[in-house]
Amino acid sequence: MASNQIMFILFSVMIVVFSVLTVTSRRILRAAVYLLFVLVSTSGLYFMLNYQFLAAVQLTLYAGGIVVLIIFSILLTSHISQNFESSGWKKNIFSAIAALIGALLSIITILDYKFSATTEVAQEVNMKLIGKSLLSTGYDGYVLPFEIISVLLLAAMVAAIVVAKKVSPKSAELQNLKQ
């Protein structure tokens, strides 16, 4: 067995095991940590494919950003002794059915697709290439999604500021009067 396959099996076993642990753990912070392990192993898969940029982005955005935010909100809201109760059998059955249907759909789609194996060596994706295609308007360009996502992020940021903004005492009084 080649080293590539061993690494692939290692990463995929980690992803599967920790994904299951994420949803079955009764302690919320442990679930968040298992999720972290899933995301880190996924970035390991990207490193294996020699797509280093995506791997590093996966690490910064998901492991360093989103998981930190999740942990942060858990830290602010829940106490260490808090354990979640296990859900009732009705819920369990319905979620099992939903999960099975989802798994079946994706397995069917994957089996339907004819993966053609190549013997070519995996190429390193250059940063310049990524940058250029991200901002080009041509055939391989991604400028439209890039701009739309920027606008979306800007809107989210403005919304966050509006939500977090302190209300000045004068306008608070005015609002009270209106009510």
Add this chain to the structure above:
Amino acid sequence: MLPEIVALNTSPTLSVPWWKVVYDFSALTDWIDKSLHNSMSPFWTTITEMLIIGVLILLFYALVGLFLVYAERKVCAFMQNRLGPNRVGPFGIFQTIADLFKLLFKELIPIKNADGFLFNLAPFIVIIASFMAIAAIPFAKGLHAIDLNIGVLYVMAVSAMGVIGVLLAGWSSNNKYSLIGAMRSGAQIVSYELSVGLSLITIVILAGSMQLSVIVEAQRDGWFLFKGHISAFIAFIIFLISSTAETNRGPFDLAEAESELTAGYHTEYSGIKFAFFFLAEYINMFIVASIAATVFLGGWMPFHVGSWEGFNHIMDFIPPFVWYIGKTFFVIFLMMWFKWTFPRLRIDQLLTLEWKYLLPINLFNVLIMAFLVLMGWHF
């Protein structure tokens, strides 16, 4: 059969005289690689090489940790007009080794009502994050474990993971001081990461690449600190400030402010688990300093000035490794100087400094650098 046997029996030799290895390690690493390939299959060669590099980095990690603790105590003593450690060995150089043994022999106190799994996991996350970052740093010519295409981004991505360990340590200790320390540290690291990233991007614009080896090579005729003049200098100062904050060191050591929070997030840790946090803090400082040295001060590249052939040739006689260590320890000395001379900031001052001053200056600085590069106004 015959050619194979011949190929197996001729052991490869070092292509340069042994004393020249100090100037270019690639001959030595090539030789090791070829000799390993001759005696085993490619699969086992890779495994053995990974093991060798792992052990070497681990050794380096421990030695640097031990030395930095000693250096910190000596620098602190120097700033406060004291002698510092001076009993164990000449000038007290074995003090930290004695401390290490003390920490190894100390009892690991289990905490009642703590989340045991996360409590034990947290120091390892902190250590692994710094260990992964150190692998991508170029120590000398040819002495570079993984030369990633996106080196700068990788180091930032990996070192950002350390904060998770800090947050977990604070929460799982089930202690209010630890929790407050972890929250402060989280807020601090997440916000200062922006400044670190943007100040590095300023130099990436100038270098035109994120690969650390390319960045070092581009500084052959002058370090980026001088080549990018005004803009690079501003970026260097911002990097120093924000990376000091990112490593949780004074004057930004709110996370473990001993006068307010006992010891912050690692209050409940004892023995070697505490030592892991302690070690990771020093190694993070070393990583940050070596990134500063690599990106702004030329890494292992000797001090070269444009077209002064003779001067450059004399500078080349000092081995690259010495240059790298010298620059890194210069930056580390600066950071220790900060710690022992500035008073600690309050949390609101800390966040104001980042969001109202450093970030706008930094964004503007990136624009200036892009303009300088476009107009060709750099050296």
